[in-house]
Amino acid sequence: MERIITRHLHGSVCAYEPTTSQAGELDPVAEFRITSDDEVHDHAVTAELHRALYATKHEVVCIDRGGTELWRYEFVPRSKEKYGHWPSCDYSLDESLVWVYRPDAMAGRGNPDMWVVLDAGSGSVVAQAELETAGHGATSLRHPSRSHFMLSVGEGQDGCVVYRGALSDGALLLDRYPWADRCPIDISPDGRRFMSVDHGQSDVQFHEYPGGEVVLTLPIEVFGHGPEDAYVEWSGGYLDPDTAIVTVGGETEDEEDWHQHYLVDLRTGGVQDSLDAHSRNAYDFEPLGDGSWLTSTPEGRPILWRYTKPQ
Numbered sequence: 679m680e681r682i683i684t685r686h687l688h689g690s691v692c693a694y695e696p697t698t699s700q701a702g703e704l705d706p707v708a709e710f711r712i713t714s715d716d717e718v719h720d721h722a723v724t725a726e727l728h729r730a731l732y733a734t735k736h737e738v739v740c741i742d743r744g745g746t747e748l749w750r751y752e753f754v755p756r757s758k759e760k761y762g763h764w765p766s767c768d769y770s771l772d773e774s775l776v777w778v779y780r781p782d783a784m785a786g787r788g789n790p791d792m793w794v795v796l797d798a799g800s801g802s803v804v805a806q807a808e809l810e811t812a813g814h815g816a817t818s819l820r821h822p823s824r825s826h827f828m829l830s831v832g833e834g835q836d837g838c839v840v841y842r843g844a845l846s847d848g849a850l851l852l853d854r855y856p857w858a859d860r861c862p863i864d865i866s867p868d869g870r871r872f873m874s875v876d877h878g879q880s881d882v883q884f885h886e887y888p889g890g891e892v893v894l895t896l897p898i899e900v901f902g903h904g905p906e907d908a909y910v911e912w913s914g915g916y917l918d919p920d921t922a923i924v925t926v927g928g929e930t931e932d933e934e935d936w937h938q939h940y941l942v943d944l945r946t947g948g949v950q951d952s953l954d955a956h957s958r959n960a961y962d963f964e965p966l967g968d969g970s971w972l973t974s975t976p977e978g979r980p981i982l983w984r985y986t987k988p989q
Contacts, residue, residue: 687977690710712732719764722767729742753785755787765778765779766779776798779829790810793829795850805850809831811831811833816832822869828840828841828842829843840857840860861876864915867916876910882895882914909928913925914963918969920943923971926940935959958976
């Protein structure tokens with residue numbers, strides 16, 4: 679089964695299915711019309727393209743292909759804060775559950791942030807846990823073969839707090855990683871390791887999963903730049919299980935942003951070469967783990983690229 683990716687375009691959750699024979703701009707294989715006027719902050723679809731999720735500041739909603747609402751999970755009480763809190767949602771590996779991050783502290787609900795697991799069929803709460811965070815938003819990384827998620831909660835200048843979550847006997851079990859200065863970027867396609875970038879953007883590290891033991895650290899100098907003129911972006915990921923893409927950025931003397939992607943051989947720890955990813959900016963880059971990656975058109979439509987090793 680190919681990986682399904684989504685975009686929110688023109689009032690719809692659009693689903694795309696990159697295949698090994700494709701390259702170039704992708705056409706959606708399904709579109710789910712959204713009726714809400716609220717800004718959409720996250721979205722996901724099922725592999726069979728029967729249902730879609732979307733999250734706004736006030737709720738997570740499940741809809742079918744016709745746009746009919748199947749269920750709604752509301753964040754109560756409704757937030758009166760206009761800015762600074764962005765929920766996220768995703769399906770579990772088997773699509774029986776929906777994992778939701780609630781930035782309740784910044785939303786002014788009077789309690790810490792929450793991580794909630796819902797029944798994907800009904801939207802009812804299966805389990806939930808309070809987090810020791812007051813985050814603006816969170817990056818959720820689903821493990822490719824285990825029923826685990828990593829959650830990186832961004833707390834602005836205070837850094838980020840990272841959890842690993844799993845459901846066991848109806849309870850949400852949390853393991854908090856013992857650092858607040860690393861931002862997870864991607865989990866390897868084989869699920870054995872993950873990649874993180876220093877919150878201060880001085881280096882990139884690769885860790886064993888799930889424990890987090892560091893197996894490789896690459897400071898900014900390894901990529902031919904100094905900390906005074908460049909930094910590691912919170913971007914990149916795994917091109918394949920043995921190759922990572924690290925993004926370095928900075929500003930020119932004219933205060934124009936620049937960025938460059940670099941290939942890293944994870945078997946040797948060496949920087950192989952720079953990669954022309956055709957990306958419009960440092961964050962217009964989504965590796966898929968099979969030797970391909972996505973960028974986007976100015977309108978947000980995905981473009982698929984494939985890596986060809988130099989002869």
